[in-house]
Amino acid sequence: MQELRDAGVMLRLIYQAMKTRDIDTDAIFARLGVDEDYVFTEQLRTPHNAQLYFWQVVEDVSGDPDVGLNLGRVLPAYRGQVLEYLFLSSPTFGEGLRRAQNYQRLLSDAANTDFFVEGDEACMVLDTASEEVSRLKHFNECFVQGLVTFFKSITDGRFQPSRIEFEHHRDTGQALVQDTLGCEVVFGAKENRLFFPVRLLAHPSPHAEPELLALHERFASEQVARLEKKDIVGQVERIVAELLDSGEVTLDAVAERLQIKPRTLRTRLTEAETSFNQVLADFRYRLARQLLATTDESIDEIVYLTGFSEPSTFYRAFKRWSGMTPIEYRKTAQGKDAMVDAM
DSSP states (O other), X not given: OOOOEEEHHHHHHHHHHHHHTTOOHHHHHHHHTXXXXXXXXXXXXXXXXHHHHHHHHHHHHHOOTTHHHHHHHTOOOOOSSHHHHHHHHSSBHHHHHHHHHTTGGGTBTTOOOEEEEETTEEEEEXXXXXXXXXXXXXXXXXHHHHHHHHHHHTTTTOOOXXXXXXXXXXXXXXXHHHHHHTSEEEOSOXXXXXXXXXGGGGOBOTTOOHHHHHHHHHHHHHHHHHHHHHHHHHHHHHHHHHHGGGTOOOHHHHHHHHTSOHHHHHHHHHHTTOOHHHHHHHHHHHHXXXXXXXXXXXXXXXXXXXXXXXXXXXXXXXXXXXSSOHHHHHHHHHTSOOOGGGO
């Protein structure tokens, strides 16, 4: 099964919002086992299911039980991406919305939005393809504000939701959410839905240009095709995770699990602009950082969990990757003295 991932632009917008609200991003990223440079990694795509842990960490560090709602208030508008260009070069907001649906994977593999009209209202169904994330309060309340901010930016401020329905429940703060979003809000609904006046679909774009629209659609198609080529990387990572503790993490072993020839796997990874050795090294590095930053596992145990045969080999590799020894990294990430005798 392919792991669902979100475009890095989502994390970058949240990062900027956290900076605006003076939330300790150093502490958050230390808990996540990454540094802040990770946010600006080129072509970054983060695991969708990591939203659960991410938002829990953000709430813990900020101490704000409504952190998703409050970050949504200051979330920057989604800018400079091909989906924005599709909207702007389409003749109307409705046409842009229909076209963007074809390329929603550029925002998230988990995005599966539907769109329909009922009388005087239009509705977007915001399906994240993950039941747990669909019910995550912080994610939902931040994401829908980001969507509304984006829609306002491309309709000269005319977009206004008429009703929002959330899958998640709220025991308190319902009025605060309603005041923040400026419309009727329903909790505990069957789906996450965004309603707005149907007349907005006809709102014309002053930037509409048929030739630009064709260019942007071609560019969007090329980006989706590039993502499809990179799907093989996620498949390889999933199998690597299963094989790490067996000591049989080889291209041949992974190819056998994928039921393809090793040569085919090597070719597909080349098309995805990487190699088996690079995918393996990247996966081991991410896993090692996560274990060092978020657990008290001994170094010997981390050596085993990351698939290295000897501690010395692990030490050399980690030093090459991070510029620090594993012990130094743990001290920095956890913000406290790690137990040297944990070795």
